[in-house]
Amino acid sequence: MRLAEHKYRTTSGIAGQLLNVENVHAARIGEVVKVIGPHGDMIEGEILEIVNGNILIQLFGETRGLNTQNMEIVFTDVIRQVPLARDILGRRFNGSFEPLDGLPMFYASESRPARGYPINPVARLRPEEFIETGISTIDGLNTLVKGQKLPIFSCAGLPAKELVAQILQNARLRESSKKFAVIFVALGLTFHEYSFYLEALQNIESEFAAFINMADDPVMERLMAPRFALTVAEYLAFDHDMDILVLITDMTNYCDALREISNARKELPGRRGYPGYMYSDLASLYERAGRIRSSQGSITMIPVITMPEDDITHPIPDLTGYITEGQIVLSRELHQQGVFPPVDVLPSLSRLMQKGIGADRTREDHRDLANMLYKHYAKGRELKKLEAIVGRDGMAEADRLFLEFATVFENEFVYQGAEARSIYKTLDKGLEILERFDLLPDNLKKNDRNRTL
Amino acid sequence: MKKETVGRIITISGATVRTDLTNLTLFERVSVGENNLTGEVVKLEKDGTVLQVYEDPSGLGLYEPVKGHGVSLATTLGPGLLSVMFDGLQRPLDALADKTGSFIHPIHLSSALDLKKKWSFTKLVNNGDTVTAGVKIGYINEGPFQHPILAPAGIKGRVEEIAQGTTCLEEPICFLDNGSKIFGYQTWPMRVPRPYKRKISPRGPVITGQRTIDFLFPLARGGTSIIPGGFGTGKTILEQTIAKHADVDIVIYAGCGERGNEMSELIEEFLHLDDPRTNCPLMERTVLVVNTSNMPVAAREASIYTAVTLGEYYRDLGFHVLLLADSISRWAEALREISSSLEEMPGEEGYPTYLASRLSSFVERAGVVETLSGDIGSLSMILSVSPPGGDFTEPVTQALLRTSGAFLMLDTTLANSRHFPAINWMQSYSLYQNILAEYFKKNISNDWEVLRSLCREIMHKEEALKEIMEIVGIEGLQEQDRLVMTVAEKIRSGFLAQSAYTEDAFCDPRKTMEIIRSITDQFLKGREQGSGKSGNETRRT
Numbered sequence: 001m002r003l004a005e006h007k008y009r010t011t012s013g014i015a016g017q018l019l020n021v022e023n024v025h026a027a028r029i030g031e032v033v034k035v036i037g038p039h040g041d042m043i044e045g046e047i048l049e050i051v052n053g054n055i056l057i058q059l060f061g062e063t064r065g066l067n068t069q070n071m072e073i074v075f076t077d078v079i080r081q082v083p084l085a086r087d088i089l090g091r092r093f094n095g096s097f098e099p100l101d102g103l104p105m106f107y108a109s110e111s112r113p114a115r116g117y118p119i120n121p122v123a124r125l126r127p128e129e130f131i132e133t134g135i136s137t138i139d140g141l142n143t144l145v146k147g148q149k150l151p152i153f154s155c156a157g158l159p160a161k162e163l164v165a166q167i168l169q170n171a172r173l174r175e176s177s178k179k180f181a182v183i184f185v186a187l188g189l190t191f192h193e194y195s196f197y198l199e200a201l202q203n204i205e206s207e208f209a210a211f212i213n214m215a216d217d218p219v220m221e222r223l224m225a226p227r228f229a230l231t232v233a234e235y236l237a238f239d240h241d242m243d244i245l246v247l248i249t250d251m252t253n254y255c256d257a258l259r260e261i262s263n264a265r266k267e268l269p270g271r272r273g274y275p276g277y278m279y280s281d282l283a284s285l286y287e288r289a290g291r292i293r294s295s296q297g298s299i300t301m302i303p304v305i306t307m308p309e310d311d312i313t314h315p316i317p318d319l320t321g322y323i324t325e326g327q328i329v330l331s332r333e334l335h336q337q338g339v340f341p342p343v344d345v346l347p348s349l350s351r352l353m354q355k356g357i358g359a360d361r362t363r364e365d366h367r368d369l370a371n372m373l374y375k376h377y378a379k380g381r382e383l384k385k386l387e388a389i390v391g392r393d394g395m396a397e398a399d400r401l402f403l404e405f406a407t408v409f410e411n412e413f414v415y416q417g418a419e420a421r422s423i424y425k426t427l428d429k430g431l432e433i434l435e436r437f438d439l440l441p442d443n444l445k446k447n448d449r450n451r452t453l
Numbered sequence: 454m455k456k457e458t459v460g461r462i463i464t465i466s467g468a469t470v471r472t473d474l475t476n477l478t479l480f481e482r483v484s485v486g487e488n489n490l491t492g493e494v495v496k497l498e499k500d501g502t503v504l505q506v507y508e509d510p511s512g513l514g515l516y517e518p519v520k521g522h523g524v525s526l527a528t529t530l531g532p533g534l535l536s537v538m539f540d541g542l543q544r545p546l547d548a549l550a551d552k553t554g555s556f557i558h559p560i561h562l563s564s565a566l567d568l569k570k571k572w573s574f575t576k577l578v579n580n581g582d583t584v585t586a587g588v589k590i591g592y593i594n595e596g597p598f599q600h601p602i603l604a605p606a607g608i609k610g611r612v613e614e615i616a617q618g619t620t621c622l623e624e625p626i627c628f629l630d631n632g633s634k635i636f637g638y639q640t641w642p643m644r645v646p647r648p649y650k651r652k653i654s655p656r657g658p659v660i661t662g663q664r665t666i667d668f669l670f671p672l673a674r675g676g677t678s679i680i681p682g683g684f685g686t687g688k689t690i691l692e693q694t695i696a697k698h699a700d701v702d703i704v705i706y707a708g709c710g711e712r713g714n715e716m717s718e719l720i721e722e723f724l725h726l727d728d729p730r731t732n733c734p735l736m737e738r739t740v741l742v743v744n745t746s747n748m749p750v751a752a753r754e755a756s757i758y759t760a761v762t763l764g765e766y767y768r769d770l771g772f773h774v775l776l777l778a779d780s781i782s783r784w785a786e787a788l789r790e791i792s793s794s795l796e797e798m799p800g801e802e803g804y805p806t807y808l809a810s811r812l813s814s815f816v817e818r819a820g821v822v823e824t825l826s827g828d829i830g831s832l833s834m835i836l837s838v839s840p841p842g843g844d845f846t847e848p849v850t851q852a853l854l855r856t857s858g859a860f861l862m863l864d865t866t867l868a869n870s871r872h873f874p875a876i877n878w879m880q881s882y883s884l885y886q887n888i889l890a891e892y893f894k895k896n897i898s899n900d901w902e903v904l905r906s907l908c909r910e911i912m913h914k915e916e917a918l919k920e921i922m923e924i925v926g927i928e929g930l931q932e933q934d935r936l937v938m939t940v941a942e943k944i945r946s947g948f949l950a951q952s953a954y955t956e957d958a959f960c961d962p963r964k965t966m967e968i969i970r971s972i973t974d975q976f977l978k979g980r981e982q983g984s985g986k987s988g989n990e991t992r993r994t
Contacts, residue, residue: 029465030511050465050515079512115511117556118747121708122538122546124717147714238555268793270803271841276789279710283746287713292555313683313842321684322839323746325714346869349685352714354954371871378870386923396926 002026006075011068012054016264017220019045019057021073027055030115032081034074035059037066044096046080048265058261060096060220080115080224082231083108086240088209089181095213095221097228114227116234116288125291127325128355130362131300134170134420135163136413137343138350140430141370142328145356146243147291149301149324151251153317155310158330161193163341164247164304165200170420171245179242179297182208185229187222188253190215197249215253222257230288230299237297244297246289249304255282255316271315279319286323312347326350339415346378362423365431365444373409373430376439380406405437460502460519462486468506468751469495469794472519477502480644482526485510486517489561491542493526493755495795505791507542507752508559524642526755528762529565531622531638532572532593532600535703536736538720539565541744541756557748566638568623574602574637576615578627585609587648587769587825590627590635597731597738598702601770602626603826605639606648643758647765649822649830656821658889659775659833662698662959663691665876665949668905668969670859670883671893674773675821677834678883679781679853682863683843686875689715690953691863692779692837697726697735698959701833702772704735707760708743710753710783716743746783754787761818764832771828775835776819781812782839785849801848809852816856859883872950878912897962904966907973908944915941933983940976948972 013020031047043061087106094100127147144150154160201208211225233244262275270276289301307317321327331344357366380402434440460474477494485492485506496503538546543565576591586608589601610629625634655673672678682688696704708716723736740763744756764776792805800806821831840847843865860882867875893901914937948968951957
């Protein structure tokens with residue numbers, strides 16, 4: 001710790017959001033600095049690089065109007081901290097953690113560094129508790145569990161936000177717990193999207209906190225907001241034993257901001273101009289989801305990604321898919337057919353599903369049923385390609401049955417409109433469709449008789 | 454040998470630090486800053502030294518102290534490694550959790566091994582015997598194993614005193630006449646391959662229990678397989694399934710830049726599953742080296758060297774070792790990040806130009822060897838690769854293709870149709886198949902090779918017929934071809950596909966033979982009948 005505050009007036013250059021200061025005696029990487037402008041206005045910044053006494057600072061606010069001559073740089077000797085308190089729930093903040101709801105800032109009971117510390121892998125608890133989202137394609141075929149990170153891969157123009165709103169409305173843990181809260185992080189959202197989400201949030205029963213970075217807010221805040229939100233989530237989940245659902249939209253804007261900042265720092269660009277460390281950077285956010293042994297709480301994360309050019313191999317969805325535990329992929333084709341939610345079941349996946357379903361979690365027949373539905377639908381979809389070549393009339397009777405099955409599956413199982421389906425309803429729906437096509441194996445039939453209503 | 458020198462931090466850029474110390478040596482281990490972060494010397498300059506810090510550097514300050522240790526970054530080797538989970542710098546994660554709780558804070562831990570734990574030592578040499586590096590001076594019973602204690606490198610002399618019975622690692626086990634002491638553990642610089650008497654060509658297979666691998670694309674003991682695949686193709690599940698069932702003595706599992714939840718799942722399963730060969734929990738034959746994607750990147754780079762050094766150590770004790778690394782791409786990315794922070798000239802896709810040579814010298818550390826003490830030990834590797842966008846033309850996959858012996862290509866299309874393991878049988882290959890043919894013929898079945906080529910032939914035919922069938926439908930095919938299609942489908946769903954969640958997860962080679970024989974028998978019978986018929990037809994016309 002330094003004994004006195006350090007102030008400098010030795011700015012040697014400003015370029016975009018980057019500031020150079022000379023002849024500094026003491027500085028730390030990541031240290032927060034305050035830049036006081038000629039009119040007493042203040043911008044915060046963070047130390048990026050130290051070369052002898054020359055310091056490179058990343059600024060977080062608007063730099064227009066700054067002038068190297070008359071500004072003062074205060075070195076605070078602290079790493080960026082996040083103020084924390086239970087009172088954070090019910091509040092809205094911007095990407096610099098300033099209240100947006102007109103109320104004064106809450107009193108912090110403690111503070112922690114925004115970038116957090118990695119969870120020790122031995123301290124992790126395996127995620128395995130089922131979360132009901134009310135969406136058949138998720139609950140039935142790509143089950144979400146507490147502590148999982150499951151992104152939604154969307155395309156421009158697809159109703160991702162409607163799907164997310166529906167999940168928010170219906171999401172509940174099987175043993176309904178009162179200690180459930182949502183942390184909403186908006187990154188680079190347009191006003192239109194923002195107001196949609198806000199309305200959806202205000203309609204849910206659970207408490208929530210929001211971090212809002214709008215499309216015209218500083219780009220640097222887009223990188224900070226999710227870190228604030230996740231530090232808050234860790235505090236609520238692991239100190240207050242709450243189940244926290246973190247919803248981040250849109251991670252594509254986050255990655256673009258990362259590219260912009262990296263480029264301004266003159267770093268080497270990687271694929272499509274994104275920095276080579278994007279994988280590690282994304283992991284430093286996504287990996288904060290999970291459960292730990294020393295707490296009852298959990299962090300479940302649903303990031304939304306808009307795939308540029310509908311391309312799942314684009315670096316953003318690609319690197320995300322390598323870190324997250326599965327993905328829910330939306331399909332333009334289904335959307336055009338009027339199917340809502342337009343979830344394409346085939347490329348979608350939940351890696352933690354196996355542990356979250358079955359007799360003591362959802363229902364005994366869940367696994368077999370899900371496999372059966374998936375298998376027949378995959379076959380039907382495969383045959384659709386053939387149909388395009390030879391036409392339906394040129395196909396064998398048995399093949400036509402699977403084509404028909406795929407269509408019914410899309411229109412009745414995938415399609416659910418605004419309806420909220422319980423897991424039992426979802427599974428019964430699947431059983432019913434399989435039965436209609438006489439595709440139900442005997443072991444499932446028996447279950448059916450025992451279970452139905 | 455030990456010199457301690459102190460300098461100051463002059464420059465910090467990410468995890469790359471420059472100090473004014475000039476008497477350090479390349480790859481020397483250093484302590485950086487007031488928190489004693491672990492670092493390594495990566496570049497020597499006229500008026501200073503460039504260091505790579507292996508822990509989170511945030512908060513590191515200008516003019517904070519830098520200390521040289523006089524030794525390289527080293528791996529600690531000895532009894533007590535098994536069933537422990539280490540991070541990339543070989544810090545036991547359990548001990549870290551005791552100190553810093555559920556989250557990892559940068560802190561200094563003294564040793565990778567518990568030096569105070571009591572072991573029972575049985576000596577194999579007596580007073581007056583001459584001991585040189587690599588000689589077994591005795592052994593310690595550890596779990597299901599006898600853990601030999603080797604004289605470390607640089608040792609030569611006559612035994613003056615040797616312990617017997619209960620001992621612990623912090624006390625010397627053996628005193629030599631020239632004053633040197635031998636402990637129960639030793640350290641080895643992780644970036645240097647451990648010595649052996651000679652390398653031997655691989656002869657036998659690693660039985661993975663995966664039918665597609667053992668039967669079609671086998672891995673030799675001492676060989677290297679790579680598993681490249683896009684996300685969702687089941688790399689991790691495949692690696693973990695092999696880690697559970699492979700017929701080796703010791704498994705080193707390196708979780709390099711992957712998910713934390715996967716690791717917690719792995720530990721839980723390994724603790725509860727028994728190794729059928731020793732009836733002890735699987736964990737007792739396993740060492741885990743874990744540097745998840747959110748742990749410091751530079752330590753991720755070091756993690757595979759920690760893992761391979763551990764593997765070589767067990768090889769030198771005369772064990773058959775399998776190193777599984779998931780995933781090498783994350784290691785390569787860490788290398789790229791470090792290289793770019795050192796402002797080196799980038800090569801293809803930003804990777805440093807030494808990527809290929811680093812990878813090949815890493816892969817060369819696998820092999821079957823005659824150890825310094827005259828035993829036979831082996832280190833085999835199965836490395837997963839995560840090519841961006843599932844594109845196999847990228848540098849990491851390409852570099853590994855040149856150095857590894859088997860290529861198990863995971864296919865997104867197969868994975869999407871839930872065919873697991875999603876190993877593409879058309880593109881994958883194993884260079885070990887000819888070497889191993891003899892083994893399988895002798896030990897499993899005489900017609901192993903015959904059925905193997907028949908199986909491949911059917912799958913090749915299916916591939917060719919598929920396109921035709923898409924146009925004319927299965928009814929449009931000739932009877933012979935229809936037979937190929939039905940049998941191929943049987944091979945795919947009943948033989949190549951294998952669940953990782955049921956008892957089928959491990960399939961003994963004999964059972965593998967039975968299954969494929971029953972399917973191909975059907976094919977041969979069908980073909981005979983068919984050719985009989987078509988023969989008649991020809992006569993008629």
